[in-house]
Structure formats: C-alpha cells, structure tokens
Amino acid sequence: MGSDIFEIGVNFIKMVLIFVMMVQLVPLLVWVERRGSAYIQNRFGPNRVGPLGLTQLLADAVKFLTKEDFMPERGYRFLFLAAPVVALIPAALAFGAIPLSHPIFVEPFEWLGQTWGPYQFDFQSYKIGIGIVFVLAVSSLAAYSLMLAGYASNNKYSLYGALRASAQTISYELAMGLSIVGILLLFNTFDFSEMIRLQSGPLSFHVLGTVYTFDFLPNWGIFYQPLGAILLLAAMFAETNRLPFDLPEAEAELVAGYHTEYGGIKMNMFYIGEYGHMLVASGLMVTFYFGGYTLYPFLTPGTVSSWFAGSTPTMTSVWTSLILHVVFLTKVLLFLWLFIWVRWSLPRFRYDQLMDLGWKTMLPWALGNTIVTAIVIFIMRTSW
Amino acid sequence: MSQLLPVLVLSGFVVVFGAAIIVVASLLGTKAAKSKTKLETYECGLESDMSGSTKVPIKFYLTAILFILFDIEIIFMYPWALSFNDFIRQGYGLYIMGAMGVFLLIFILGLLWEVKSKALEWE
Amino acid sequence: MLIADKFLRIGPEHYLALSAILFSFGMIAVMMRKNVIVMLMGIELMLNAVNLSFVVFARETGALNGQIMVFFVMTIAAAEAGVGLALAVAIYKKFKELNIRHFEKLKG
C-alpha cells in the first residue's frame, strides 16, 4: 500500500473516502430517483422534509435504523445476516478499481523535520493491472448475495426469487463478458488507465496504413464500438436488476423475490448494493466508451494542467485531478440519470422474454460484433 | 502481494462496515412483542409448509451449466483479444484469425445446437 | 536459528506443502462423504490444489507453461462439474437422495 507511513495513511484514507462516496451517493440517488420519477409522472414527490425534500434522506436513514430488527424463526441466522453484507462487497471492490481521475503527483516536501516523497497517488482505491478481469471477477460474485438471501430466509418465495434472480444475473453475465471483447480487441489492454490514455487524443482511423484524423472529435470507444456499447449497457441493466429487467423484485406480479423476508436497514443494504452496481456500470460505460475522465478537445490532463502554469507542480497536479474528476462525475451522473429515465419509459419483461433476449438475441449479436470487429481490425492494421 | 493488500483491506473494511450497521440497527430497533404468527415464514397468509417437496424447474440448473461452458469459452477470447495486435504486427494475423475462427465455429455450433434442442426455451 | 529461517524464508516448498495439505483434504472428502455433490466438491478441491502447485512451478521455472496448464485444468474441472452434477440430478430424481450407493442401480 505504500513505502512509508504518509503514503500508507493517504492510501487508506483515500480508500475509505471512495467507499464512503459510493455509500453516500445512494441516498442522493434515491432522492433523484424519487423526484425524477415524480417529475416524469407529473406529481410532486417528496418535497416536505427540508429544502426540496433533501433531508428526506436523513429521515429515511433514521427510520431504517429504528425499525424492528426482524428475522423469521426458521431461517439460518448467520447467513440471513451475512447476505446484505455480502451484497455490498462486489460493488465496493469493483468501484475501487475504476480510475476516477488523473493520478496526483506530489513533489518531495519537508514536514516534521523530514523529507517526504515524491509520491504518486492514483485517484482510485487500488490500481490493478488486470483491471477488466478483476472487475468481471468481483462482479461475478454478486450472485451469492441473492442466493444466500433466498436460501437463508427459508421461504419458498425467497427461494424461487433467488433462483430467478441468479439465473438472470448469470445469463446476462455472458452477454456482458462477450460485448467487452470488442473493446479489448480495439485497445489491447486490460488496464483502465491505459485505455483512458488511448481515448484522450483526437479520433483517428487507421485505414490500410494511412491515418485519418478528425481533430474535433475525441478518440472514444463509442465511435468504434456502438453496438458493443449498447449491448454492454443493456447487460448492465440486467445485472443491476433495474427495470426493465427487475424481475427479482417485481413486487406487483411476483412476490418480492429474494428479499421477501428482509426489512429495515438490511433491506436498504441490498439497495446500496444495487445502486453501487449502477455506479460501477456507469463508470465502466464511461471508461470503455466515453473516454473516462478526459474530454478531448477541451479537458485532457495536458490542457488542464496548462491552465495552472504559475503554481507549484504539486498544486497543478491536485487541481488537474479535481477538475478531471468533475468531468468523470458528470459523465457518470448522466448515465445514472439514464438508468432512472429508462425505469419510467420501458415496461417490464416477462421471464421467458428476458431469457430469450439474453441467450438468443444479445449473445449472438455480441458474437457478431466480436467477429466483425476482429475482421475489420485485421484488415485495417495489417500492412498489406 | 503488495498489489493485493489494498483489495483485502477494502473487503475487510466493507465487512466491518456492514456488520456495524446491522449491529447498530439491532440495538436501535424498536423491540416489539414477538408472536408465533409474526415469526412465521411469509406466504401471503397461508400456513407455511416447507416439509413437502418443492418442485423447482430443472431449467434453472440447465441455464447455470450452459452459463459455465459458454463463460469459459468467452474467457478464452480475452487473451486472444489482448494479443491480437501483437500477432498482426508480427505478420501472423491470418494465423490468429484462423485459430480463433475454428474455436468460434465450435462455439457457434454449440449455441445453434442449444437453440435447436430447445434447451433455452422457457415457457 | 536455522529452523526459524526455514519457516520464515517462504520458498516453493511452503506453497507445495500447502498444496499437498489441500489435496489430502479433498481426498478425505471423496473417501469419507456419502453425498455425491460433496464428493464432487472434494474433487474440485483436489484439482485446485494441483493448480496451486502448477502456479508455483511456473513461478519457479520462470516459464508460463504451468499457468497454461492451470487454465486447461480449470476448463476440464468445469466440464467435469457440469457432467457430474447432471448425474447427481438424475440420481436425485430417481431416488430422492444423493447417496453415492445409488450409482450402482443406474442403468441406461
């Protein structure tokens, strides 16, 4: 985690802060979702508690914490309590691996009569070389919290809900994994930072040895992989159990699902996991297809740091990272709004339609996308 | 190891955080009287009956096993995608395309067979 | 001093010893348990132990052939788990139990 006490301390605090940021975004998103859906449906939404109803979140938190701590008599106590905790882990671990901004470079400095540094702090919880594989690996563990919840409740509805949910999750994991292959073929790296670096220049196509550059467009993955982006987004909707794929919690026509027996803060922790997954999904979409924390013609690490030409290198680096972080957050928030928007625009699928879509539509399309991408890249990059 | 340590620390932190929330909630939560009916499993008011055999469609199991097999085939494509450019640059582009072409042909055959055999039908 | 050094200087033999211990645990599961699925889990544990030794040898020799073997072993383990569980489902349907002795009575 670091070589001396300062670096270890900063890295640990950074890690905790990023996790807290993820957890804190949840009540905010719940508020956005409630106000947003009220806006879409032409009603008011929560507007009584505090300005714009913002402190509704606090009231909700207090309500969740003071609810009766209930658990069914026949359940398995330890697993029943473990399931909501397990629901937090995949999202938190995956979010930690996504670079949120440019790394901060700290020059050597004097403090407490000692020279510290130089340091490089990545703007993410940890930097892992096999980034994409790591994120896929931890998010493949998400099925366990569903199955634990369903099994530990010892309730038929929970059990069926858990089976339904985990079958859905794993089916769409295939389409998700396969739609990423196109972007891997394009960038030839598992590393998120490297991928963002490749996207921070102008759009340039290699056609049979010659390079055509479009100066006004960024080199984003979406221009090469539009189909892959759509498939990945759809698969992410299914992975996060959001509408139109929210059969695990279709409370109107199926009994709630794997969390039938849960209430209070334990129920809320499943939601923290779900919103965390939304955050990870948006972060991945932005990193793969929309240039991560860069916005080529205006905001790249190069252009932003040139604004602070007068100040010290450390301060330049800090300000650059913060501004680029705002760029990243804006992009992510746009995607999060898309998640909420779609919820009120599309009806829910039936279960057989859902499985058909995953296996018979998205998987072949993702396969076709991979093959076409490979052939095109092969033709373009070979020196004939 | 040094790369892995932050991951372990973070997962430990998340577990502690989650456990703390659950403990706090159980301390703060209202203590209501517990009755026999309340503690019963929720089955829309019917008497719950877990002893009988629950029929679960075998489809779920079949979906899971097909998932494993296709998942591995997809994972085999990741190293291929990673080294694709290197092969092309060395002039072995046609070779790597052919190698993966045969594999993809088998993959597509499997997928077609699954569709044909109605293993993926949910009614 | 020499003994402490042997325990503290982590080399391939420590990982191989761990691998041997895990392998024997898997072996005990296969020999002692009667549930077919738990026996399959024992086999998975044994395969994992072997994978560990492959990775250690790959690291030790500096060649990556061991890691590729791990990749192949994982594939085969997954295939084996799929077929094994299909058989377990067949047994359960017929006998309502997952006991290994029912395998004697299966016939096509």
Added chain:
Amino acid sequence: MIYEAISFYALALFLTFFAYKTISATNPIHSALYLVLTMLGLGAVFFSLGAHFIAGVQVIVYAGAVMVLFVMVLMLFDLKSELQAFSKGMLSGFLKVFSAAALAGVAIGVISHSVQVVDGASWGVGDPNADVTKYLSILLYTNYLFAFEVLGVLLLVVAIGAVALSRMKGGTHADRR
C-alpha cells in the same frame, strides 16, 4: 521477508481452515459456501504468486460460475443437514484419514528434501513487471493451439451431454416411473 512470511501463513491458515470446514460441514450448502471462500483464498495466493490473469480466471470460473452451479443445484434439492454425512465404520474411516494424512506427509517430506536441491536462487528472481498476461496469451495461441481447440470441442460435447442428461419431464421432484 517477514511480511511475506506473515502473508503466506495468514493465507495458508485461511485456506486450510475453510478446506477443513468444507469437508466437515454436515449441511452440503454450508460446505459449498466454505469451498467458495477456499477458492477465493486460492485466487489470492495465485495473485500473490504473480499469476494475475490466472487469479482472475480462478475467481470468474470457480467462484463465479462452478460454485454458483453447485449452490444452485443444492438449493434446487432443498437439502437439510444430513443425518449421516460420513460413511460408516470407525476402522475404515480411520484408515481413510490416515492414508490421506500419510499421503500429505510423504508429499511434504519429499518436497522439503528435493526442492531445495533443485532450487536455490531462482525463487523471487522472476521479473514481476513483465507483461505476463501477454506472454501467456501468445504461448496459448502458438504452442498450445491444438489443446485449445480440443478444449473447445470438449466444451461443446459437455454442453450436449448435460442437456441430454437433464432432459426429462418435470422438475426436481418428478414422479417415479
């Protein structure tokens, strides 16, 4: 050196503890969940040994796919704790445990005598910064190409076989014929 020792022994303790729980738990679902933890621990060991991609595949394939299948099947059967999880007979049970322990003992003994002779300096020299994953994939698609294609066929055959085996009417509790 001391940190490496601490991390190795912590992981080894984690692995042996959960492997023991896997084989000793009477409820098969608990066994499966302990085995998931064992697999994750092994993924961590692979990662610390420099096999980053293999560690990721270990978690995706074993913890994220194979064990999901195990847990799902066990949930389908809705098994309770088994009254008689272990095979009968004190003497044969003792013999079985003893033979496994003897195997482990012999293996460890042989390892501790032979590896030192073979090894010596190469441990830890391996370059950790090399792009291992890229070499791995190039090796996979050149020297091991045939095995790779054969595995594709194997997976196809298994898919067909699994569908054929489980293609029966009804659910897990179908009527006896």
